[in-house]
Every structure is written in structure tokens, then in C-alpha cells.
Amino acid sequence: MVERSVLLKGLQHPFLVGLHFSFQTSHTLYFVLDYINGGDLFYHLQREGAFPEPRETFYSAEMASALGYLHSLNIVYRDLKPENILLDSGGHVVLTDFGLCKAGVSVGGAMQTFCGTPEYLEPEVLLGHAYSGAVDWWVLGSVLYETGEGPPFYSVSQSARSLLQGLLVKDFSKRLGGEHDLAELQGHSFFLSINWDDLLARKVPPPFIPNLSGPCDVRYFDAEFTLLPVPASLVLSDMSANGAFPGFSYMPSAEVGVTEP
Template sequence: MLATVGNKSARVAVKVIKKTRMTAERILEERNVLKAAGECPFLCPGLAAFQTPAHAFFVMPHVSGGNLSIILKKEPCLDRHKVKFMSAEMVCGIQFLHRHGIIHRDLKPSNILFERDGHVRIADFGLAATNIFTGDNTTGVTGTLPYMAPEVLLNQAYGPAVDWWSLGTIAFKMLSGRHPFYTSQDPKLYRDCLNTKEPSYPHSFSGVTQDFLSELLIKEPKLRLGVYGDIRAHPFYSGIDWKNVEAENIHPPYQAMVESYGDLTSECREETLSFLNDSNTSEYTEDIPGLSFTSHKWRD
């Protein structure tokens, strides 16, 4: 939901989570990722976190340029120049997460947000795994089916390579207007498809583009681009000045496209948040230690 706070005129996004014994640890993990995200411009950070007896609240910037899912509904196929720059900013965000032991685990178009100037903000860390460093693994079938890596669907132990697979499926969809694999919502059918088929690449793809995507969509995690080899050095990113990308010194080539859709939340209605009054009936009202914080960027 959107909100304004105190005497601050700018809108913020607020995520509200009902506390339960089962979600307390997950809430604290998300809090830690949101706080760390404040050090990377390509991630949507937490500005503050607080709690009531029954709920946890995460305050985040209102990113008003829409998300990639909305853009792909308007323009199903994006040209390579736009995908190259957009995915380069995503690479910077993903690499920051992995350096800090964080796997996103739910990268998909609706979680790729844009500022009005066109810069990328990766969002929604509710399924993120933390403390996963080089050689470490985690488990759990989690994420969104068409963007899940094979090792996740097979319920195997996995590491950061799952995020690079998701990037590959997102880039494929941006360039072609479709997913690289059959996208039945039946997990078994989709799993069987991943195990038996290779992506069908459009004839319009250049050799460099196909090689880039095929290296991200390698089924063996240890050989997947991003884990194996330097993704920034791939010819797909030829001409990219990574220092200027990281400093957001390059004008996004799709800014006009993002701006044309406007702030889709500009017309909001006020609602009474009656669910906040249910603390008297909540089964779990214990404080989550260490949850609350306020970013220095927001205090300033």
C-alpha cells in the first residue's frame, strides 16, 4: 500500500505482514535484506521497519515508473539495446546480493521496478535466502514457476545460480515476447519440459544473443553464466561501461518508454485499515527482536 508519513510529502510503499510463529524468522530475514539493499542503487531498499503486537511493517521508497511486467504487456518485444542496458543494471543488483550472501529466489518481471528516469530497482525480498556464500547451498521449492531453475523444481540443494537462470528467462522473454520453455502452471508438466527440452530460439536472435541466453539457461548450475565465467565480459555486453552503469551515469535508453506509462498509482483512494485492529484476536503477539530500524537516508 502507499502512504505518506508525518510531515513528509513524498509517498512511500508500506508492506504489512501478519506475525505468526511460522513467519517471524522469515520477517527478520526480509528486514535484513531490505536494510542491506540500501547500499545498492539497483535494489529497492527498506527505509524503516517497525511492528505492532500483530503486524510487521516495512517502509520502502515508492518506485513510480511501473514494473517490467507492465512494460512487456505494452511492448512484448524490446530491442536488444534496451535489454542490454536494462539487464546490465539487473546484473549489478544481483551481484551485490550474491556478494552479501543473499539469493533473491523470485526474480520475475513484476519484481523489476523502474524509477521515472528509467533506472532499475529489483524488489520483493520476501522469499530471499540469506547467509549463502560461495559453496553454500539452501533448499526449498520457492519462487514463481516459469522463472524457477531446474534444481529448484527438482527440490535439490541449490545456490546463487538460480538467480542467473531467472535472469536468463527474463531476458529471453524481453527479447522474444515469450518464455524459453513451455509454461504450464502444472509443476510436473513444467518440470518434465525443463528436463527433456532445450529452448527454441527465434531466428531473429544473433549468435551473440543466443549464446548469452544459452549460457544463462544451462541446466548444470556450476556451469551457468554468472557462476561460471564473468558475465560482464560476455560479448552481449560489448560496449557497456560498467563503472558508469554502477554509478547510474548513463541515461537509460528506454526512459521515454517508462515515462509514457506514467505513475499507475496516481489515483489512489483512502481506506480504513481495519485489519490493524485484530491484535486482540491474534495468536502471536510477541515482539520480533531486532526488527525495527530507520535508514539514515530517510532520517536525512
């Protein structure tokens, strides 16, 4: 229900997945989301080992833009990791999975819930302290560290080292982005080559474009997922009748005209 709530805020951002429908059967909840088939960063990292710095710059700029947009809506993402960072067919980043988001948190506001992916947990969360939206900037730094080419504090540029050192500050009040959010990252020398208006308009050419034959090409996803069985039919019912998930099902007014089978 948290994820549905966030998706229904009408996320209008090129680097965030969008919701088309949600519905439920007697045992299952379904989201119908944008179709993104360029694979996730986890898949690409497993096969390539690391990304060259220009590719890191591009991905991190698009991720930062998406996180900054969520923060402007008072939403903290809280689960950035390579598995949740998809690439579309054109090579642009698309963040997905809003199940751990926290809405209603203004910049500088505090949260207490212990949540996240263990490998990427922030120091303040691990210590059980109140924390702010700056948790998203820590995890962006963690992802950059993970995707970097070679030892990150030795074989990368000075600006890359500076960005990592700014994002991976244990005291979140002193962390890059902790006070003025996205604006602090946009002003960093690591992103000197990025025109942020062009980036938002998807005018910056991606450094890697997935080699896809068409929309049915799923080569960038592990067969563990693509070979999962698809149900022959869905018996629709309203689980809200028993009070489990009231109001979960959703159809936007613009798509009400879709012909039912």
C-alpha cells in the first residue's frame, strides 16, 4: 500500500517507473508498470565487473535527479541498490520498487524506522538514530563505490574521490546533499560535464545502449525470472471485502476506455 501510495502521486519524471494499473485477485496484488527491458545495474555489473567513469557520471546524475525529484515531493526512497536501478531500451536509468519509501518527510525531517537492504544500510540507521532524507545520498555513494572501475580512492579522478568522500560521510548532517539536497550534488565538480536541463529532457546521449532486437527481447534479465510460470488466467476478486487491502485497485481515468475481454 505504501508503494501504491507513492506511485499514485503521479510521478512525472523520466527516470522513475510509472504506474498504469493496480488490481488484485483472491491471493495476489498486481502492479502494471512501465515496461523496461534494458536490464538492471546488478545484471550489467555481474557481467562487466565495473563501469568506466563517464558511464558512472551519467548514471549517477540520472539517479540523483530522480532522488532529488522524490525529495521535492517529500518522499525518501530508502532502497537504492543495483537491483532497483533499471536501464530502458535507450540506455537511461529508471528507478523502481517504492516499497520502502517514506512519504511526508520534508528536507531535514526525521525518520526512525529501521529498514533498507543490509549491504547498503546507512550508519545512522544501523545505530538506531533518527535520520533524514540524506540516507539516499549515502546509498548513492555506496552504489558509486560498487560500480567504480578500480580502487575508488586510488585509480579514479580527484572529482570522483571528492564526490565519494562527500556522500560517504558518516555524520548525515555533514553529508553532501544533507542541507540543500540535489543542488549540492549538481554543483559538484564530478558533474561539471552534465547539463542538468538537457539530462532531464533525455538529451544527454547514454554511454551504453542495450543491444535489443525489440520490446520482446529479455536478454538482459536472468532466466531465473523470465522462465517463471505465467498464470493461464486471473480470477479477479476484491480482497478489500475482508478488509485486507481496501482501495488497492486503480485505473486512471485516461485509460478507462480500454476494452475489457
